[in-house]
Amino acid sequence: MDPQRERPKKVNTEHLIADRQEGIGVCGWILVSLSFLMVLITFPISIWACIKVVREYERAVVFRLGRILSKKAKGPGMILVLPCTDTFIKVDLRTVTCKIPPQELLTRDAVTAQVDGVVHYKIHSAVSAVANVTDVHSATLLLAQTTLRNVLGTQSLAQLLAGREEIAHNIQAALGSATEQWGVKVARVEIKDVRIPMAMQRAMAAEAEAARETRAKVVAAEGEMNASKALQQASMVLAESPAGLQLRYLQTLTTVAAQNNSTIVFPLPINMFGSLGQKSTGG
Numbered sequence: 001m002d003p004q005r006e007r008p009k010k011v012n013t014e015h016l017i018a019d020r021q022e023g024i025g026v027c028g029w030i031l032v033s034l035s036f037l038m039v040l041i042t043f044p045i046s047i048w049a050c051i052k053v054v055r056e057y058e059r060a061v062v063f064r065l066g067r068i069l070s071k072k073a074k075g076p077g078m079i080l081v082l083p084c085t086d087t088f089i090k091v092d093l094r095t096v097t098c099k100i101p102p103q104e105l106l107t108r109d110a111v112t113a114q115v116d117g118v119v120h121y122k123i124h125s126a127v128s129a130v131a132n133v134t135d136v137h138s139a140t141l142l143l144a145q146t147t148l149r150n151v152l153g154t155q156s157l158a159q160l161l162a163g164r165e166e167i168a169h170n171i172q173a174a175l176g177s178a179t180e181q182w183g184v185k186v187a188r189v190e191i192k193d194v195r196i197p198m199a200m201q202r203a204m205a206a207e208a209e210a211a212r213e214t215r216a217k218v219v220a221a222e223g224e225m226n227a228s229k230a231l232q233q234a235s236m237v238l239a240e241s242p243a244g245l246q247l248r249y250l251q252t253l254t255t256v257a258a259q260n261n262s263t264i265v266f267p268l269p270i271n272m273f274g275s276l277g278q279k280s281t282g283g
Helices: 001-014 025-041 126-131 136-152 157-162 164-182 198-240 242-259 270-282
Strands: 051-054 058-064 077-080 084-090 098-106 112-123 184-195
Touching: 051 058, 051 184, 058 126, 084 126, 098 136, 112 136, 112 157, 112 164, 126 164, 136 164, 136 184, 157 164, 164 184
Parallel strands: none
Antiparallel strands: 051 077, 058 084, 098 112, 112 184
């Protein structure tokens, strides 16, 4: 797209009313002249009524006979306002934190939820904020509520719980494009809390508990399988050496005797007595 064609469109969007260049007419200039003459006659008393102070974080939009005096707001510092013909409105340029009330909505998977959030915005064009909307703060709040409901209505409950940051960026983009013509710049949007019905909470808790039990059973089964494989290998090794089996048996008895003081029945193989009997007979 040609940037030269895009630039006038952006300017017209920011100043829908302030771009009008009609003059105040002959009668208007006569009234302005009379007002200025009255200031000169009553000088220096009138100077205190004509000089206004605008703070560093404020801008003043001056109206002369009902028309905006300049496309650019005046301030900070001292400004001159003529009596009877000029009026002005101060606009605060500091960042405003707006709390979005809890909004009850229906997600894409038909789950009711209550969601609230916070919007941080600031006014970057005082003229547009005064001339293009009645109450810029109230309009921004209502638009934020509507945008929150519209964006979250297209998301499922799982996406809402897992992708809060991405959803907040989408809300910020949609809200910023809508409030650009009001001279408002949306700095940040945050989703504070997501409330779901108690029945849904219990169902989700039961589902999570069942999933944990399933994982625990799978882990236990894998442990039993590994243990059986190890026992199989150990039995194959002991089968090759009968003396090793006896040593393992004695080691187990030693371990049991060390842990619990109790009477231990120590069985002896019959073949051992048979070999002893043969030796005594031969002697």
